[in-house]
Amino acid sequence: MSTRRFMVWITPGLTRMFSPKRWSVVKVFSVILTIFITWATILVLSGSETIHRFRIRLIPNTDILPAPLNHKDLMSSKNLAASLPTDDELVQHLRNQNGALDPYISDKLGINRISGGSPYLEVPDMMAEVPSDLPTPYKKVLILVEDTSAPLVLTLGQFFGQQRIDYKTLANKAELPRLTSVEDNSPKYSLFVFDDFVSYLSMPESKKRVLDEYCSYYRVGILAMSQSARSGEIELFSDLKLKIQHRMKLQHYKLEPSSPIWRVGKPEAVYQDQLPSQDWSVFTASHPTYRPLAYSTVAADWDGTKTDVNVTKFGCVVAIHDIGMMDKIQKIIIGYDINFWLNSIVGMDAITFLSNGNLGLTLDRYVQVDVDDMFVGKTGIRTHIKDADAMAASQEKIRKIVPGFRWVLGFSGGSFQTGNPEEAKGDQRMIEIADKFIWFDHMYKHEQPHLLNATHLRQSMASNMEFAQEKKIPVMRDYMVTPHHSGIYPVVDTLYDAWVEERGVTCTSTEEYPRYVPHWERRGFIYKGVMVIPRQTCRLFTHINTFEEYQGGKEELDISIKGGYLFKVFLYTPVMIFMTHMSNYANDQLAQYSFEHVTEFVAQYTNLRMQTLPPVEIAKKYFQLYPDEVLPIWTNPCDYNKHMETWPKEKSCDHFPSFVIVGPQKTGTTALHTFLEAHPALKSSKKDPQYFEEVQFFNNKNYAIGIDWYMKHFDDAEKGVMQFEKSANYFDNEFTPQRMFALLPNAKIVVILAEPARRAYSWYQHLRSHEDPTVMNYTFYEVVSSTENSPRHLRDTRNRCLKPGEYATHLSRWLKFYPRNQIFLVDGDQLNKDPIMTMNKLQKFIAVTPYIDYYKMLRFDKEKGFYCLVEQGCLSPSKGRKYNPMDAESSRLLKNHYAPHNAQLRTLLTDLGRPHPRWLMT
Ligand code: A3P
Numbered sequence: 001m002s003t004r005r006f007m008v009w010i011t012p013g014l015t016r017m018f019s020p021k022r023w024s025v026v027k028v029f030s031v032i033l034t035i036f037i038t039w040a041t042i043l044v045l046s047g048s049e050t051i052h053r054f055r056i057r058l059i060p061n062t063d064i065l066p067a068p069l070n071h072k073d074l075m076s077s078k079n080l081a082a083s084l085p086t087d088d089e090l091v092q093h094l095r096n097q098n099g100a101l102d103p104y105i106s107d108k109l110g111i112n113r114i115s116g117g118s119p120y121l122e123v124p125d126m127m128a129e130v131p132s133d134l135p136t137p138y139k140k141v142l143i144l145v146e147d148t149s150a151p152l153v154l155t156l157g158q159f160f161g162q163q164r165i166d167y168k169t170l171a172n173k174a175e176l177p178r179l180t181s182v183e184d185n186s187p188k189y190s191l192f193v194f195d196d197f198v199s200y201l202s203m204p205e206s207k208k209r210v211l212d213e214y215c216s217y218y219r220v221g222i223l224a225m226s227q228s229a230r231s232g233e234i235e236l237f238s239d240l241k242l243k244i245q246h247r248m249k250l251q252h253y254k255l256e257p258s259s260p261i262w263r264v265g266k267p268e269a270v271y272q273d274q275l276p277s278q279d280w281s282v283f284t285a286s287h288p289t290y291r292p293l294a295y296s297t298v299a300a301d302w303d304g305t306k307t308d309v310n311v312t313k314f315g316c317v318v319a320i321h322d323i324g325m326m327d328k329i330q331k332i333i334i335g336y337d338i339n340f341w342l343n344s345i346v347g348m349d350a351i352t353f354l355s356n357g358n359l360g361l362t363l364d365r366y367v368q369v370d371v372d373d374m375f376v377g378k379t380g381i382r383t384h385i386k387d388a389d390a391m392a393a394s395q396e397k398i399r400k401i402v403p404g405f406r407w408v409l410g411f412s413g414g415s416f417q418t419g420n421p422e423e424a425k426g427d428q429r430m431i432e433i434a435d436k437f438i439w440f441d442h443m444y445k446h447e448q449p450h451l452l453n454a455t456h457l458r459q460s461m462a463s464n465m466e467f468a469q470e471k472k473i474p475v476m477r478d479y480m481v482t483p484h485h486s487g488i489y490p491v492v493d494t495l496y497d498a499w500v501e502e503r504g505v506t507c508t509s510t511e512e513y514p515r516y517v518p519h520w521e522r523r524g525f526i527y528k529g530v531m532v533i534p535r536q537t538c539r540l541f542t543h544i545n546t547f548e549e550y551q552g553g554k555e556e557l558d559i560s561i562k563g564g565y566l567f568k569v570f571l572y573t574p575v576m577i578f579m580t581h582m583s584n585y586a587n588d589q590l591a592q593y594s595f596e597h598v599t600e601f602v603a604q605y606t607n608l609r610m611q612t613l614p615p616v617e618i619a620k621k622y623f624q625l626y627p628d629e630v631l632p633i634w635t636n637p638c639d640y641n642k643h644m645e646t647w648p649k650e651k652s653c654d655h656f657p658s659f660v661i662v663g664p665q666k667t668g669t670t671a672l673h674t675f676l677e678a679h680p681a682l683k684s685s686k687k688d689p690q691y692f693e694e695v696q697f698f699n700n701k702n703y704a705i706g707i708d709w710y711m712k713h714f715d716d717a718e719k720g721v722m723q724f725e726k727s728a729n730y731f732d733n734e735f736t737p738q739r740m741f742a743l744l745p746n747a748k749i750v751v752i753l754a755e756p757a758r759r760a761y762s763w764y765q766h767l768r769s770h771e772d773p774t775v776m777n778y779t780f781y782e783v784v785s786s787t788e789n790s791p792r793h794l795r796d797t798r799n800r801c802l803k804p805g806e807y808a809t810h811l812s813r814w815l816k817f818y819p820r821n822q823i824f825l826v827d828g829d830q831l832n833k834d835p836i837m838t839m840n841k842l843q844k845f846i847a848v849t850p851y852i853d854y855y856k857m858l859r860f861d862k863e864k865g866f867y868c869l870v871e872q873g874c875l876s877p878s879k880g881r882k883y884n885p886m887d888a889e890s891s892r893l894l895k896n897h898y899a900p901h902n903a904q905l906r907t908l909l910t911d912l913g914r915p916h917p918r919w920l921m922t
Helices: 003-017 025-049 077-083 087-096 125-129 151-162 197-201 205-218 341-354 385-401 421-432 454-470 493-503 553-561 565-572 590-605 615-625 669-677 707-711 736-743 756-769 773-777 780-784 792-805 807-815 828-833 835-846 888-912
Strands: 054-056 122-124 140-145 166-171 191-194 221-225 234-237 242-248 250-255 271-274 280-285 290-298 316-322 331-334 364-374 408-411 438-441 475-480 507-510 525-527 530-534 575-580 609-611 659-663 682-684 722-726 748-753 823-827 858-861 866-869
Touching: 140 151, 140 197, 151 166, 191 197, 197 221, 221 341, 250 316, 280 290, 280 316, 290 341, 331 341, 341 565, 364 590, 364 615, 385 421, 385 590, 408 454, 438 454, 454 493, 475 493, 475 615, 493 530, 507 615, 530 575, 530 615, 553 565, 553 590, 565 575, 565 590, 575 615, 590 609, 659 669, 659 736, 669 682, 669 722, 669 748, 669 835, 669 866, 748 807, 748 828, 748 835, 756 773, 756 780, 756 792, 756 888, 773 792, 780 792, 780 888, 792 888, 807 823, 807 888, 823 828, 823 835, 828 835, 835 858
Parallel strands: 140 166, 140 191, 191 221, 221 331, 364 408, 364 575, 364 609, 408 438, 438 475, 475 507, 507 530, 659 722, 659 748, 682 722, 748 823
Antiparallel strands: 054 122, 234 242, 242 280, 250 271, 250 290, 290 316, 316 331, 525 530, 858 866
């Protein structure tokens, strides 16, 4: 019981006792005893509140970082690839992250591909009560909503998206999805969210039972909003001993100090202003399971019926915690939109608490504010002496809240003292006090690197350095940024090469990866040893230099600072690098104003630990928090105007395929590729010295080299000619569908489904012919029957032999990215025995013209036992090999092994409305 509740409970008794009519020796004694008990209780309660409430839960595993970041070793593409984790290592690592792999297997991939929270998360101590043998659910949230198109759905998505928590949104009226994974029954959700508490209560009984049982068994909680839109003023839930009064207009807000949920929230801070909207819900409960979380006060001008609400100051409970005394399920209900900043804070702490610390963000906030273009700016809006001094002064102020804070200035020496005389003095002043700040290098004349050749680029960098030496500017060498982020993403190799070779740059930042909007989906990556981390904007652009110029004026800027956009960036972004410009520090000194006030506000209302570090250390922190971002996910610059603006002109968007044969291996991919190559309007990728007719970009280390490498495999576009590629290992590679979809979202995907046991045997024979040491030492049966106790190399070979044939698993993964109508399934049996039919169907699917009659191009070769091209002849002897039939024991084993996978494939194909391959029918 909280101190406040205790006082409420005891006050009536005390009043009666102090009535003069009732005095007696016994009563005097009782009064003394009561005062003593009260005092003791207050002491105990306040003491318990001072107990250290948090503990470090997880130690991050940073092994995956390509450490050390020695630029010299990382220069060549080959070294670059070698320095990165293999896909297998990455998969293993992500698995160890307990659920961070979920983006790769979640249903909504591509839309909600946000990975789990921070490995540094600190959680309230009482969560240690969760039994240690209980499996930890995936770091994923299931949001159940009344109407999927309601604005609140977007708000909830943003709330979780900004914290990088993976979520799935479903209409509550739809069937409940499976709550445990098919593979190993592990629990799939760490939290359930309802956009309306009432819709949780009114779920059909059987459905609610499943959800409730899951929640109470796995100790997973429910977070709900209360919505008044469809209900009257008061809803009474007598069974629950809960009353909700809607449509309230409120003022003031404070948190209940005795609640155990607070991490970000700071109960000692009291908000004394009006609350937005007239749509708040207020909770009144008459059961000890309910604990108030946040209080407010009825607004003076509220015109509803006051009989049912407590009109005393902070008498309205606007967020309530049901600790689960009735149903063993912890629930938190918030009485208004989670987008309102104080509710956002309650929501953040609620999700950590209700998920037993499985979800949420660290409390650390690393802050860096870059002044991107020192000395660059139009005459009339540049810094004067007073502005330079104000920068130094505001830095001092911010340092009191953010220890060690310094503005980080990027300069272009070529523009030094190019303004009017007062501005020239301002530039000079910056040089005089240069030691106070951190300086990084820009281009000398503020040029955009993607427009320069390598020599010019290096010259510009050298000139800027000479300027810095002449002016004695203390320049940091390992962090650089370019004008307009040119060359950073989309990556321009000349820039990275110059940075790494000339300067030893190890980190930079951009707002452009993978794209500018939405800002919370910006991510980081490492390329050529340079850590690229995402930037935030504070909405002070080069043309916004006075309060008037800020959209909505000073009032809007203050809203942004006090709970609005800028505040939320602090709330949700553990590593922040803001972009500002020199002119934002001149004129009305908007940048100084914004950062002084926002840091003050954050410190007043949250427990966030704002701090700073040198840029390289901040970048390292970023990748420690988000190690699965090391490898970039390449996108096509031509799909996004903003990227096209910094994409070198000589690069072309034509060097990408229209369709891709993705495998799997040993299903007839070479035959299909060869037959397509014979078509006059189809052109295959160029032969690769290492991979012959394949490219193998998306599935291995070539991917880290970047899209220039991939594009080299394709020619300039020819009118009427479609380019394609085939890499048979793409199909079953865990990363390829996501990567391919990011780069080639419109490509058509061709998959061959051959009888999986036959495919496995063909693969074994293929390895034998290449004298693979493992298969040379083991029979086919020994390979496929190996178990977990077999030697590692044998188990690995078994997996490589059998896994690609588990078609339903892999196909489902492709379908998470590509729409079904972009995927063509070839019946491997038909390709063997009736390729003419296959080729005819495929031509229609890819819509190639002219349509060629393959009847004239293919003929059956009796000796080869396969179809061959009339003109070019048969495939090489390595395709369509002669070998003994599979032994009966292996055949039986494989039949059993593939039976469940084939059953899944049958269901999947039926769901897709696709015909079943002949071999699947038997
Ligand atoms: P085998 O060599 O085991 O018979 P891939 O090209 O994907 O590696 O697949 C090779 C398989 O393609 C061969 O396996 C063969 O069965 C099949 N195939 C299908 N049509 C073929 C053709 N026209 N010529 C040769 N092999 C063909």
